[in-house]
Amino acid sequence: MSDPAPIADFLSHVHPYDSLPPAELTRVATAFIRKPMRAGDRIYSFGEPLDGLYVVQEGAVEVSDQSGNVVSLLGPRNSFGERGLSRDGYAATTADAKQDGAVLVLPPDEFRFMLDEHPSFRRFFDRSRPAETKRSDLATSRVSALMARDPITCPPGARVLDAAQLMKSHNVSCLGVTEQDRLVGIITTSDMVNRVLAAGLSGDVPVRQVMTPDPITLAPGALGTDILHVMIERRIGHLPVVEDGRMIGVVTQTDLTHFQALSSATLVQDIATALDARELADITARIPQLLVNLVASGNRHEVVTRLITDIGDACTRRLLALAEAKLGPPPVPYLWLACGSQGRQEQTGVSDQDNCLFLSDDMRPEHDAYFAALAKFVSDGLDVCGYFYCPGDMMATADRWRQPVRVWRDYFKTWVDKPDPMAQMLASVMFDLRPIGGDESLFSGLQAETLEMASKNSIFVAHMASNALKHTPPLGLLRGIATIRSGEHKNQLDMKHNGVVPVVDLGRIYALQGQITAANTRARLEAAEKAGVVSASGARDLLDAYDLIAQMRLEHQAGLVKAGKAPDNYLSPSALSDFERSHLRDAFVVVRTMQSAIGHGRAAPA
Incomplete structure (x- = not known):
């Protein structure tokens, strides 16, 4: 058995072992087995039973997927092999020694014991937490x-x-x-x-x-x-x-009372009775603290963003009702739709507005003055509430995005038939449309028709796939994390455009290929697996990667709010532990691998 003293000393500087009580740290150090390695040694191969959880003590280890693509180059204090242990006990990757050194191996039974007994260990290694909504629990919040x-x-x-x-x-x-x-x-x-x-x-x-x-x-x-x-x-x-x-x-x-009283349901209820945009703004100003509470209570990212989006939806519907009260009943049926993050139900603490209006084909030219006024009333109100005007003018206030259904049908047909760069961009935005308020029948038939038409046009799908690869994960030499090189956010990561957006783009392509009607990214990935658009292993890996990236982004925003700052999407890797950086890098590698598969005309690695 390996001498536990130097192992315990080493682990005391490695997360999550550094959070263990001294006696437990000594006990688990005794369970580890130290194995020397030489450059070129095969530590394990894909599909083999795993000896346990590996931690690099000295040297370097290269981890590759079953196709031989390198996914990680790991140095001291990095772990590997946990994904296979968490699933079926068989290696999901291949590991080779790149430098002389040693690894520490924690046997499978001990690994599972640690998952069961130590929350910090479980939080770090197990990303398959249940997706149920948790209430903002005062008793268990920090x-x-x-x-x-x-x-x-x-x-x-x-x-x-x-x-x-x-x-x-x-x-x-x-x-x-x-x-x-x-x-x-x-x-x-x-x-x-x-x-x-x-x-x-x-x-x-x-x-x-x-x-x-x-x-x-x-x-x-x-x-x-x-x-x-x-x-x-x-x-x-x-x-x-x-x-x-x-x-x-x-x-x-008073702080405790506010914490217990603040919930998405409370905000939605208050929104329903607001008399104007200023009252609504007072309510939406509480969203950042709600974000903090929801994250602090352990809710998953898709739950948090759904609840925050529900508030944006309620605010939009209230403004529509206030607009009708001011302007009178609409001359023909209409439907207000959201696209972008609101359309996908993925709003966070930083959101602008992206919306449009579908109007009944019974509309006459003289009716447009009413809907132009309605669109201005709602968009102005949303801006007051903190949902700022879209920089690209993708709003119902623009004549182009306030049209009868027949015009929208022509839009989609033209974009699919002639997929130039502008068409690809517009199609990408509009494939995330979701009805918010009005007559939903104006959209349901058109959505199914457009998905079928687009999925059958291989040239359009290929162009959309190519467009989806424009946002890439921030990986540099040897697939290390690459930060922004200059400007205001130098040495930081853009967790939106280089983090979640590449996965959002992949989800949209899978939805197009499988004619999946869901707009939410996670729902698209799950549906794509069920429809066979993505392999089971590829879908699980991408879901895990997306969950990690999206959760880190939310936790970063919540941390800024707690510090009295405005939430943003720029995360400094230096604020993360070695293990967190390692997991984040691995998540980016998974996304890059899935993008590569799309680029080569495959749905996912086998």
Whole structure:
């Protein structure tokens, strides 16, 4: 058996082992088997039973798929083989030593034991979590997701009057009292009433005289249950959050109430009774915090984006109703449709608007003034609500995108028959259409007709496939992660255009090939597997890759919101652990492999 001491020391610097208690780390180190390797050695081959989970301790390992394509070049602290263990125990790849060194092998039974017993281990290695919606559970949410950041503080020698004015100017109910950046006390509005006014004290007394010294605190990693228990047992309404002696936030009873009250259903209910765009904007302004709550509660990306899109849909329908109330009933039936991320039900904390209007063929020229006014009312309202105007003017306010069904039918036929670059771009957008409000019969027949026509035109499909390859994963030399080289986002990854968009494009091609009516990317990938458009193994790999990329993007946005910043799509790889970067790189490799298959006229690798 290998000496566990150096193995334990090595693992203590490797995630997720670094999160294990010391005794458990020692125990699992004992279970590992150290195997030396020489450059050129075959560690395992595709389809063979796996000896366990591998961790590179020294040297380098090259991992390739069953077709011999290199998917990863792994150095020390990187793991491999977990995908096969998580499925059926057989290798899903081939691994060869590229440099002399050694690997550590964790036997299969021990690997499965660790998955069962340690949540951090399971979160890291198991990406097959159930897709059910989780509610925003206060009890199990982290304090870091609940607290107000950048707390307002004052020194202990400050006058009570100055402290009160500071609370008023910042609209807060408590101040942290700090000395040399360390928390020494807390003073609340209740203290001002009971210890100052009721006691007849002057506003000139120092804060240290009336503050609560050495208050009870919590760490950012504590749970909502810890907050509840402390507040109930100690009968307090404010809890400072402290890390390394420094106050980094505060949780109040009001914060807990807001967290519990904020849900997508609550926002949709409020939207249904809003009287104008300004009221709607006050409601949609709560979306970023909802995003934080949903991510903090462990919801998967497709659940979070669906719930956020539901709010955008409700907002659009409310604006349509308000428009009709102002303009009167429509002269002919109409249908408002969304495309882009809203059409695919994939909106995040950063979204513009992409929409169009289908009008009944009974429409006459004089009716357009009504629908132009309706489109302007709704698009202007959406802009006020934070769904900004489309830079490419892909909106119902443009005459071109507000037409009778017969014109739309001609649009699609022309794009399919003459697939020039502009036609490909427009077709890509319009294949993501989804009805939002109005007469849905105006679209249902046209959608099926267009899918059938497009799927049978091999030249059009080939052009669409070629167009789908314009967005590529950020992979560089030896398939390492390649960041943006210059500009505002230098050394960052664009998790939208180089992350989720390449998968979105693949999903759209599969939907076209299989005449799949779903607009949502994940639903398209699942349907493509069932329809035989993509091989089972290719679909599973792509779904896993998409889930990882999309989840990281959402978690990045939630982290920015918690830090008081606007959400964006630019992620710095330096903010990730070695393992996270390794998983992300592998996900990008999967996407690149699937793009390559499309480029060579295949649905997926065999």
